[in-house]
Amino acid sequence: MGKVSENKQQKREALLNTAFKLFTTKGLHNTSISDIVEQAGVAKGTFYLYFKDKYDINNKLMVHRSTELFDAAMERLAQKGLTDHRERILFIANDIIDSLTENKLLLMFISKNLGMGFYHFTMENEQIVEYPSIHNAYEELVRETENKISDPKLMLYMIIELIGSSIYSSILYSQPVDIETLKPHLYRSINGIIDQFTI
Amino acid sequence: MGKVSENKQQKREALLNTAFKLFTTKGLHNTSISDIVEQAGVAKGTFYLYFKDKYDINNKLMVHRSTELFDAAMERLAQKGLTDHRERILFIANDIIDSLTENKLLLMFISKNLGMGFYHFTMENEQIVEYPSIHNAYEELVRETENKISDPKLMLYMIIELIGSSIYSSILYSQPVDIETLKPHLYRSINGIIDQFTI
Amino acid sequence: MGKVSENKQQKREALLNTAFKLFTTKGLHNTSISDIVEQAGVAKGTFYLYFKDKYDINNKLMVHRSTELFDAAMERLAQKGLTDHRERILFIANDIIDSLTENKLLLMFISKNLGMGFYHFTMENEQIVEYPSIHNAYEELVRETENKISDPKLMLYMIIELIGSSIYSSILYSQPVDIETLKPHLYRSINGIIDQFTI
Amino acid sequence: MGKVSENKQQKREALLNTAFKLFTTKGLHNTSISDIVEQAGVAKGTFYLYFKDKYDINNKLMVHRSTELFDAAMERLAQKGLTDHRERILFIANDIIDSLTENKLLLMFISKNLGMGFYHFTMENEQIVEYPSIHNAYEELVRETENKISDPKLMLYMIIELIGSSIYSSILYSQPVDIETLKPHLYRSINGIIDQFTI
DNA sequence: TATGAATGAGGGTTCATTCAT
DNA sequence: CATGAATGAACCCTCATTCAT
Numbered sequence: 111m112g113k114v115s116e117n118k119q120q121k122r123e124a125l126l127n128t129a130f131k132l133f134t135t136k137g138l139h140n141t142s143i144s145d146i147v148e149q150a151g152v153a154k155g156t157f158y159l160y161f162k163d164k165y166d167i168n169n170k171l172m173v174h175r176s177t178e179l180f181d182a183a184m185e186r187l188a189q190k191g192l193t194d195h196r197e198r199i200l201f202i203a204n205d206i207i208d209s210l211t212e213n214k215l216l217l218m219f220i221s222k223n224l225g226m227g228f229y230h231f232t233m234e235n236e237q238i239v240e241y242p243s244i245h246n247a248y249e250e251l252v253r254e255t256e257n258k259i260s261d262p263k264l265m266l267y268m269i270i271e272l273i274g275s276s277i278y279s280s281i282l283y284s285q286p287v288d289i290e291t292l293k294p295h296l297y298r299s300i301n302g303i304i305d306q307f308t309i
Numbered sequence: 310m311g312k313v314s315e316n317k318q319q320k321r322e323a324l325l326n327t328a329f330k331l332f333t334t335k336g337l338h339n340t341s342i343s344d345i346v347e348q349a350g351v352a353k354g355t356f357y358l359y360f361k362d363k364y365d366i367n368n369k370l371m372v373h374r375s376t377e378l379f380d381a382a383m384e385r386l387a388q389k390g391l392t393d394h395r396e397r398i399l400f401i402a403n404d405i406i407d408s409l410t411e412n413k414l415l416l417m418f419i420s421k422n423l424g425m426g427f428y429h430f431t432m433e434n435e436q437i438v439e440y441p442s443i444h445n446a447y448e449e450l451v452r453e454t455e456n457k458i459s460d461p462k463l464m465l466y467m468i469i470e471l472i473g474s475s476i477y478s479s480i481l482y483s484q485p486v487d488i489e490t491l492k493p494h495l496y497r498s499i500n501g502i503i504d505q506f507t508i
Numbered sequence: 509m510g511k512v513s514e515n516k517q518q519k520r521e522a523l524l525n526t527a528f529k530l531f532t533t534k535g536l537h538n539t540s541i542s543d544i545v546e547q548a549g550v551a552k553g554t555f556y557l558y559f560k561d562k563y564d565i566n567n568k569l570m571v572h573r574s575t576e577l578f579d580a581a582m583e584r585l586a587q588k589g590l591t592d593h594r595e596r597i598l599f600i601a602n603d604i605i606d607s608l609t610e611n612k613l614l615l616m617f618i619s620k621n622l623g624m625g626f627y628h629f630t631m632e633n634e635q636i637v638e639y640p641s642i643h644n645a646y647e648e649l650v651r652e653t654e655n656k657i658s659d660p661k662l663m664l665y666m667i668i669e670l671i672g673s674s675i676y677s678s679i680l681y682s683q684p685v686d687i688e689t690l691k692p693h694l695y696r697s698i699n700g701i702i703d704q705f706t707i
Numbered sequence: 708m709g710k711v712s713e714n715k716q717q718k719r720e721a722l723l724n725t726a727f728k729l730f731t732t733k734g735l736h737n738t739s740i741s742d743i744v745e746q747a748g749v750a751k752g753t754f755y756l757y758f759k760d761k762y763d764i765n766n767k768l769m770v771h772r773s774t775e776l777f778d779a780a781m782e783r784l785a786q787k788g789l790t791d792h793r794e795r796i797l798f799i800a801n802d803i804i805d806s807l808t809e810n811k812l813l814l815m816f817i818s819k820n821l822g823m824g825f826y827h828f829t830m831e832n833e834q835i836v837e838y839p840s841i842h843n844a845y846e847e848l849v850r851e852t853e854n855k856i857s858d859p860k861l862m863l864y865m866i867i868e869l870i871g872s873s874i875y876s877s878i879l880y881s882q883p884v885d886i887e888t889l890k891p892h893l894y895r896s897i898n899g900i901i902d903q904f905t906i
Numbered sequence: 907t908a909t910g911a912a913t914g915a916g917g918g919t920t921c922a923t924t925c926a927t
Numbered sequence: 928c929a930t931g932a933a934t935g936a937a938c939c940c941t942c943a944t945t946c947a948t
Contacts, residue, residue, distance in 0.1 A: 121929090139338045142921060153930040158923075264494045267485050268475055272498075275474035276467055286466055295463045299471075302501035307494075317911065341938065352913045357940070519908090537736045540942060551909040556944075662892045665883055666873055670896075673872035674865055684864050693861045693904075697869075700899035705892075715932070739917060750934045755919070913945080920938075927930080 122160045124150040129167050134215040195255045221278050265307040321359045323349040328366050333414040394454045420477050464506040520558050522548040527565050532613040593653045619676050663705040719757045721747040726764050731812040792852045808878050818875050862904040
C-alpha cells in the first residue's frame with residue numbers, strides 16, 4: 111500500500127473514530143458534519159469523498175462495531191469448548207454483557223441505533239439497514255440448537271431482546287439495579303425461557 | 310367555561326394531536342415546530358404559549374398517552390376478576406399487546422421515546438423524564454405478587470422489557486414473525502420466567 | 509378623585525416605575541413591553557391605553573425625571589441666597605453631581621438617553637424630543653448672568669456638557685478617577701472657563 | 708495572494724463598510740444582520756464566517772475607525788513642528804473637529820458608541836470594550852505635558868470630554884450654534900482650562 | 907377601562923452541500 | 928485527492944400589536 115493510500119485510509123479512520131465519539135456523547139442529531147471534520151482534523155469537503163452524509167457514516171460504524179462485538183464473543187466461545195447448548199447460550203449472553211459493561215460508549219451507540227431491540231434495524235432518514243454480521247452469529251447459534259429446541263429462532267430472538275433491553279439502564283444508570291445484581295436474575299429468566307422451549 | 314377558555318383548550322389539543330401524528334410518522338428530529346403549527350392551523354407564536362419547545366410537548370404527550378395505555382389495561386383487569394397472579398400478568402401483557410397492535414402509531418411513539426426499554430426514561434436535549442403513571446400500574450402488580458414471587462420487581466422488569474422489545478418489529482414489520490405467531494411463544498417465555506421466580 | 513381614577517393612575521405609575529427600573533438595568537432595547545407589564549402586574553393591553561410604545565414611555569420618563577433633577581437643584585439654590593454668579597453656577601454643578609452620585613440609576617438612565625450630551629435630544633426610532641424643563645432652569649441661569657458674561661448661553665452650554673460627560677464614567681466606574689477626586693479639578697476647569705468669559 | 712484570499716478580504720470589507728453605513732444611519736439596534744448582508748451582497752451565512760454577531764462587527768469597526776482618526780491627527784501634528792504644549796493641544800482639538808465636521812457619519816458612529824464621553828467604553832450586550840489606539844495618542848500628549856501641567860491626565864480627560872460632547876449637536880444640527888460659531892468659544896474654554904492647570 | 911390569547915413578521919443562527927482552487 | 932470559503936434554506940424563538948371578551 112502506497113503512502114497516498116495510507117493517508118487516505120488515515121482520514122477515513124479519523125472520520126469514523128471521531129464520528130463514533132461524537133455520536134455516542136452528543137447523539138446523532140446533535141452532531142454536525144462540521145463537528146466531525148473539525149475534530150478529525152480534515153477539511154469539510156473531504157467528508158463527502160468517503161461518506162454520503164451523516165447517516166451513511168453512522169450505518170457504516172454500526173456494522174463495523176457490532177460485527178466486532180459478536181465475532182469476538184463467538185470466537186471466545188469456540189476457544190472455550192463448551193458443548194451443552196444451554197451453557198453456550200449463557201456464555202454468549204455473559205460475554206456480550208461484559209463487553210458492553212466495559213465499553214459503555216459502545217452500549218450507548220448500539221442502543222441509540224437499534225432503537226427498540228437488538229434484533230433488527232435502524233431507521234433514520236427513511237433508510238432501513240440490516241446488520242448482516244449479527245445475523246451470522248445468530249444463525250450459527252440457531253443451527254446448533256435445532257434438534258434440542260422447539261423453535262430455536264424465536265427463542266433466541268426473545269432471549270436476545272430480553273438481554274438487550276434489560277441491561278441498558280442497568281449498566282448506564284444502575285436502574286432498577288446495577289448490572290452485577292441483575293445478572294443472576296437475568297440468567298434465571300433465560301433458563302426459564304430455555305426450559306419452556308426444550309424438547 | 311367561557312369562549313376564550315374553550316378556544317384555548319382547542320388550540321392546545323390541536324397542537325398535541327398534530328405533534329403526535331408528526332412525531333410518530335416523521336420522528337421527533339425531523340419534525341419542526343413550523344410543521345406542527347402549520348398542520349394544526351395555529352400561528353407559530355401560539356405554540357410557545359403552551360409549550361416550551363419540541364421536547365416539552367413530546368414529554369407531555371408521552372406522559373399522557375402512556376398513562377392512558379396502562380390505566381386502561383389495569384381497569385380492564387379489575388373488571389375481569391382474575392385472582393391467580395400468573396393469569397393477571399398474562400392478562401396485562403395481552404391487553405397491552407392488543408392495544409399496541411391496534412394502535413401502531415402509539416407503539417412507534419412510545420418505542421421511539423422509551424429508547425431501549427419500556428422501563429424508564431427518555432433522554433432528549435439533556436432532560437431525563439420519568440413517567441410516573443407507568444410506575445403506578447407497575448407498583449400495583451409488584452405489591453400483589455410479593456408473597457408468591459421471590460423478586461417481583463426485577464421479574465416484572467424483565468417481563469416488561471421482554472414484551473416491549475419483542476413486539477416492536479413483530480407488530481410493525483412482522484419480523485421475525487407476525488405478532489399472532491409470536492404471541493404464544495412470548496407467553497411461553499413469560500411462563501418460563503415466572504416459573505423460575507415462583508417461591 | 510374616584511376609586512376608578514385612582515386605580516387608573518396606579519397602573520400608569522406602576523408602568524412608569526417598572527419601565528424606569530428595567531430601562532436602567534437592562535437597557536431600552538433589551539427590555540420588552542412584555543417584561544414591563546409582567547413586572548408591573550398589569551395586562552399587556554393596558555400598556556397601550558397609556559403609552560404609544562416603548563419609546564413613548566421612555567420619553568415621558570425622561571421628561572419627568574430630568575425635570576425633577578433640575579427643579580430640585582434650582583430650588584435649593586434659591587434657598588441658599590447666593591448672589592455671585594460664579595458661586596451660583598458652581599452650586600448647581602455640585603448639586604446635580606451629588607444627586608447623580610447618590611442616584612446612579614438616574615445617571616445611567618439620563619446618560620443612556622441623552623446620548624452625547626446633557627444639552628439636547630434623544631433620538632430613538634426617528635423621534636426627536638426636547639426636554640423643556642431642562643431648558644427652563646438653563647434659561648434662568650442664562651438671564652441672570654447676561655451682563656457679567658460675554659456669551660452666557662454658549663458658556664453654560666459648554667459647562668453643562670463638560671460636567672455631563674466627565675462625571676459619567678467617574679461615578680459609575682471610577683474612571684479615570686473617582687468622583688470625589690475629580691470634583692476639585694472639575695471646578696477648576698469650570699472656573700477657568702468662567703474666567704475666559706467674564707467681561 | 709491567491710484569488711481566494713482576495714475575494715475573502717473583499718467580502719469582509721464589504722460587510723464592514725455596509726455595517727458602518729447602516730449603524731450610523733439607522734443605529735445599531737435598528738440594523739439587522741439581514742440588512743447588512745443584503746446590502747453588502749453576500750449570503751447570510753458568510754457574515755458568521757467573519758464576525759460573531761452584530762456587536763462584534765461594531766467593536767471591530769469602532770477600533771478601526773477611531774484609530775484612524777487619532778493617528779491621522781497625531782501624524783499631522785508631528786509634521787507641523789509645534790513646540791508649545793498649548794498650541795499642540797489646540798491643534799489636535801482643531802484637527803479632530805475638522806475631521807468630524809467633514810465626516811459626519813464618523814461623528815455619529817463614534818458618538819453613538821462612546822456613549823457619554825470620548826474617553827472610555829462601549830457597553831452593549833454586557834461587553835465592555837476599550838479602544839487602545841485612542842489611549843496611545845492620549846498617553847503621548849500626557850507625557851509631553853507632564854512638567855508644565857499639574858494634572859495632565861485629568862486636564863486632558865476633561866478637555867477631550869468637553870470637545871466630544873460639545874461638537875456633536877453643533878456639527879449635526881447646528882445646535883445651539885453651528886460649529887464655526889462654536890469653535891472660537893470652545894478654544895476659549897480650552898484655554899481657560901489650561902490656564903487653571905498650568906504650573 | 908381592562909384583559910390576555912392569538913398573531914405572524916422578522917430576528918439571529920446553524921449547517922449540509924457545492925465548487926473553484 | 929483535498930481543501931475550505933461561500934451559500935441560502937430552514938431552523939427556533941421573540942415580541943409588538945390587535946381584538947374579542
